[in-house]
Amino acid sequence: MTKLFQKGKENRTPAAKGIRKKRVRRIRPVFIAAGVIMLVYALSMLTPLYYMLVNSLKRIDDFLERGAWVFPSGQYGGIFWENYQNVFKMGGDTSFYKMLLNSLIFTVSVVLISTASTTATAYVLARFRFPGRGFLVSIGFGSLVLPDFGAASVIYKLFLDWNLMDTWGILIQFATPFGILYLMLFGLFSAMSNGYVEAAEIDGAGEFTIFFRICVPMAFGMMSAVMVITAINTWNDYYTSYMYLPSLKTLALGLQELSLTLSQFQRPTLFAAMVITVAPVVILFIAMHDKIISFTAGGGLKG
DSSP states (O other): HHHHHHHHHHSSSSSHHHHHEEEEEEHHHHHHHHHHHHHHHHHHHHHHHHHHHHHHHHHHHHHHHOSSSOOOOGGGOOOOOHHHHHTTTOOOSSOOOHHHHHHHHHHHHHHHHHHHHHHHHHHHHOOOOOOOHHHHHHHHHHTTTTTOOHHHHHHHHHHHHOOOOTSSSGGGOOOOOOHHHHHHHHHHHHHSHHHHHHHHHHHHHHHHHIIIIIIIIHHHHHHHHHHHHHHHHHHTTOHHHHHSSSHHHHHHHHHHHHHHHOOOGGHHHHHHHHHHHHHHHHHHHHHHHHHHHHHHTTTTOOO
């Protein structure tokens, strides 16, 4: 004890304090440099949003004569809100209203289908013991690391043979039992105390009641974070709409086609359409950012 006390006392000497100060001084520039780099990166991510928002508020003469990076000028009438009204008047075979509705149907359906199938699979494999369970669990983990080269062409041919192209029937491909949410929920359900389940069984609860009234609420924090991330990715999904829903255009596909057909004099209206398209994603992220950050920071262990 005396030696430990003397060692601690030595660490409080001016020499030891000087060493600690030097270490702090060496570390601080690194943190400052990292902060500057992250700030520049964050600003680069905000640049497209600024570009869209500023140009969506301009008249066409202001946009063409003063450039795309400056705010609307009072010389040209200032802010021009009619661009947002004109958005709902444009569109060829599919109106903006229809594209917006298709995007909502597509996003909500994918989130619900993928979450339901993955959650049910994780619950069954974590709670019940049956022949072949170990093999299915191995497939679940292996599917996260094995590449799926060639799967897209097979799915495309399958949908053609089943006459599902250009119908909402293609959503069946999102009823996948495995994925990152499966990995998280399987661990959560496996580590869940049997006391909750046994108490519910004593009260006469069936498996569906245990699943919906006990297990799902306990995992809802993790599920909601993954659902938000899935919704954002699905809302921006261009590939699925392009490959399987060419007539049922979503906003991701429809705006890209409009950008190729609209004249230069309609650019401010197109930027207004982009702002309307991005707004739901931004609002959803702002409303749920605490869930997303706690999920990613905690490694998906917080429920």
